[in-house]
Amino acid sequence: MYKIIKKISRIFISKKIFIKNEKIFRSLVYLFYIGKNKQCNICNRKLRKFIILNNGDQLCPGCGSLGRNRRLWDILKDDIKTENISILDFSPSRCLYYKFKSIDKINYVSSDFKNEFLADKKYDITGIDCPSENFDIIICYHILEHIADDRRAIKELGRVLKPAGKCYIQTPFKEGEIYENYSITDPKERVKHFGQEDHLRIYSITGLKQRIEESGLKVEIKQFIIENENYYGFSETESLLLVNR
Numbered sequence: 001m002y003k004i005i006k007k008i009s010r011i012f013i014s015k016k017i018f019i020k021n022e023k024i025f026r027s028l029v030y031l032f033y034i035g036k037n038k039q040c041n042i043c044n045r046k047l048r049k050f051i052i053l054n055n056g057d058q059l060c061p062g063c064g065s066l067g068r069n070r071r072l073w074d075i076l077k078d079d080i081k082t083e084n085i086s087i088l089d090f091s092p093s094r095c096l097y098y099k100f101k102s103i104d105k106i107n108y109v110s111s112d113f114k115n116e117f118l119a120d121k122k123y124d125i126t127g128i129d130c131p132s133e134n135f136d137i138i139i140c141y142h143i144l145e146h147i148a149d150d151r152r153a154i155k156e157l158g159r160v161l162k163p164a165g166k167c168y169i170q171t172p173f174k175e176g177e178i179y180e181n182y183s184i185t186d187p188k189e190r191v192k193h194f195g196q197e198d199h200l201r202i203y204s205i206t207g208l209k210q211r212i213e214e215s216g217l218k219v220e221i222k223q224f225i226i227e228n229e230n231y232y233g234f235s236e237t238e239s240l241l242l243v244n245r
Contacts, residue, residue: 022064022094023098026061026062026063026064027062029061029062030045030047030061030062032061033047033048033049033050033051033061033062034046034047034048035047035048035049036048037049038050038231038232038233039231039232040060040062040063040065040070040232040233041070041073041074041232042060042063042065042069042070042073042095042096042099043060043062043063043065043095045060045062045063047060047061047062050233057235058230058233060095060233063095063098064093064094064095065093065095065096066093066235067233067234067235067236067238068141068170068235068238069093069095069096070232070233070234071224071234071235071238072096072139072141072168072240073096073099074232074234075168076137076139076168079136079137079166080103080105080106080137082136083105083106084105084106084107085105085106085107085136085137086106086107086108086109086134086135086136086137086162087100087106087107087108087109087135087136087137087138087139088109088110088111088134088135088137088138088139088160089108089109089110089111089138089139090110090111090112090123090125090138090139090140090141090143091111091112091113091116091117091119091141091142091143092110092112092117092118092119092139093141094117094118096139097110097117097118109121109135111123111125113125125140125143125147125153125156125157126147126149126152126153126156127152127156128156128157128159128160130160131160132159132160133159133160133161133162133163133165134160134162135160135161135162135165136162136164136165136166137165137166137167137168138157138160138161138165138166138167138168139167139168140157140167140168140169140170141168141169141170142170142171142172143171144169144171144203144208145171145172145194145196145199145200145201145202145203146198146199146200147200148182148200150201150211151211151214151215154211154212154215154217155215157169157243158215158216158217158243158245161243161244161245162245163245164244164245165244165245166242166243166244167217167242167243167244168240168241168242168243169208169212169240169241169243170238170239170240170241171203171208172195172199172202172203173202173203173204173205173208173239174202174203174204175204176204177204177207178201178202178203178204178207178208178211179193179194179201179202180200180201180202181193181201182200205221205239205241208241209221209241212241212243217243217244217245218243218244218245219241219242219243219244220241220242220243220244221239221241221242222239222240222241222242223238223239224237224238224239225237
């Protein structure tokens with residue numbers, strides 16, 4: 001059902017119009033998935049089932065969240081209980097953008113350099129135009145694999161992070177070591193080598209941890225595995241790096 005609706009909507013509705021009216025469109029799609037078997041912890045809608053995408057990820061029909069978005073919110077919901085907490089989010093998912101914007105007690109700043117996501121700022125992650133020690137939480141999800149000078153970006157993340165702050169970093173990961181080759185510039189070749197046409201490398205978990213630690217930052221590897229009931233549709237296997245100063 002979802003694939004049919006999506007195909008028809010792409011024919012008749014532009015991306016700009018969809019984003020502007022996304023909540024209305026998704027509320028209509030949600031009617032086909034109402035149930036009690038599952039629940040999205042971002043929009044809190046109860047579902048008969050999540051939408052299973054081609055890559056196996058589980059999409060919420062009500063807000064468009066993916067498993068990693070719901071996992072991140074599950075982690076962050078305890079961090080944001082303090083009032084006036086400041087958050088910097090790079091190229092945010094729309095579901096989390098709307099969620100954070102609905103919370104008055106936090107200072108949420110979203111940034112996107114290429115105007116492809118909903119954003120308040122247009123920060124260059126390799127030269128963030130804001131004071132040092134400015135944010136309690138930084139979300140850097142699926143960003144660094146796009147950045148040529150990722151070491152400089154990592155240093156900037158550390159610079160703008162408050163001394164007791166937390167930076168959550170995630171990228172696609174592979175086994176072994178980091179694989180990068182800057183001579184590969186053709187989009188088709190990048191898909192073949194890195195998995196996506198605008199990716200510049202594939203990190204390993206330990207390789208990215210080491211690269212971050214080279215900047216003087218502390219890193220903790222967080223790994224999640226779900227073997228039984230997955231009520232909230234989290235990614236069944238997932239890793240992220242928790243970075244502190």
